[in-house]
Amino acid sequence: LVYYFWRFGLKIATFRTNGAVGVGEILEDRGVVVPFDLSAEDAARGVLSLIDRGALPDRKEPISLSDVTLLAPVPRPLRNIFCVGKNYMEHAHEFSKSGFDSSAAAGAVPKNPIIFSKVPETVVAHQDDVIIDSSASEAVDYEAELAVIIGKGGRAISPENAFDHVWGYTIVNDVTARDLQGKYSQWLIGKSQDTFCPMGPWAVTRDSLDIANTAIRCHVNKELRQESNTGLLIFDIPTIIATISAGVTLMPGDVIATGTPAGVGIGFEPPRYLKAGDEVSIEIEGIGTLSNTFRNINR
Numbered sequence: 001l002v003y004y005f006w007r008f009g010l011k012i013a014t015f016r017t018n019g020a021v022g023v024g025e026i027l028e029d030r031g032v033v034v035p036f037d038l039s040a041e042d043a044a045r046g047v048l049s050l051i052d053r054g055a056l057p058d059r060k061e062p063i064s065l066s067d068v069t070l071l072a073p074v075p076r077p078l079r080n081i082f083c084v085g086k087n088y089m090e091h092a093h094e095f096s097k098s099g100f101d102s103s104a105a106a107g108a109v110p111k112n113p114i115i116f117s118k119v120p121e122t123v124v125a126h127q128d129d130v131i132i133d134s135s136a137s138e139a140v141d142y143e144a145e146l147a148v149i150i151g152k153g154g155r156a157i158s159p160e161n162a163f164d165h166v167w168g169y170t171i172v173n174d175v176t177a178r179d180l181q182g183k184y185s186q187w188l189i190g191k192s193q194d195t196f197c198p199m200g201p202w203a204v205t206r207d208s209l210d211i212a213n214t215a216i217r218c219h220v221n222k223e224l225r226q227e228s229n230t231g232l233l234i235f236d237i238p239t240i241i242a243t244i245s246a247g248v249t250l251m252p253g254d255v256i257a258t259g260t261p262a263g264v265g266i267g268f269e270p271p272r273y274l275k276a277g278d279e280v281s282i283e284i285e286g287i288g289t290l291s292n293t294f295r296n297i298n299r
């Protein structure tokens with residue numbers, strides 16, 4: 001019964017209002033968030049505080065969504081965010097052809113999942129700015145992705161049991177400096193530039209989505225760039241969880257970004273990198289829309 005509330009199909013947000021951080025249930029039709037009764041210390045951990053408890057805390061008075069600023073559902077992951085590379089067929093081909101794929105020699109479509117990570121300090125919220133620092137990279141690109149939030153840790157998790165370990169889902173933009181991804185055979189630097197992991201707008205518990213058939217779309221300045229379905233993942237969520245946990249113990253609160261479909265900036269000829277003022281909006285059916293504007297910083 002400890003994990004019972006994961007099945008409720010809830011939308012759960014971390015937010016700030018009047019200088020205080022809260023965690024609450026989003027009721028979109030009423031335009032409110034219903035805060036849970038949590039200490040300030042717990043609330044600062046976002047949905048991790050609920051995962052640790054296993055059950056839902058008492059609720060407080062609803063707050064209008066217009067009176068809150070959303071924070072990332074997991075404002076600071078406990079450790080690096082796990083990510084899967086080249087996990088949609090058409091994207092694997094567009095990336096392999098781009099010249100930035102240091103793994104291309106192994107073939108466009110990987111035989112085994114490509115797992116890399118982003119440092120936790122990259123996480124920013126819905127509507128936060130993402131920084132383009134042209135002295136570090138001149139090839140900043142977007143990647144719309146479904147992310148899994150682990151609820152129950154474990155090692156050697158079988159594909160059959162994998163969903164028992166899933167608490168829920170959110171959206172991430174796996175922002176990437178393509179030039180740095182190509183320059184260094186390890187992707188960590190190109191993936192971990194400051195602000196390169198927008199996450200949100202909130203998280204949903206696992207029964208909110210039909211993971212075999214969930215639409216994912218990405219617009220840049222209202223222009224549709226990516227449109228696919230999570231049913232088209234090359235390596236599905238049970239395979240990803242089994243692969244990572246075979247020898248790496250997964251922990252409650254771990255975040256796994258599952259890969260991006262075709263239509264990223266390097267898929268175009270010539271490439272269409274992000275520039276100051278661009279707004280990237282990622283929509284996943286059953287979750288919502290994550291939007292961020294890209295801004296230059298000058299050094």
Ligand code: MG
Binds near residue numbers: 083085145174260
């Ligand atoms: Mg990615």
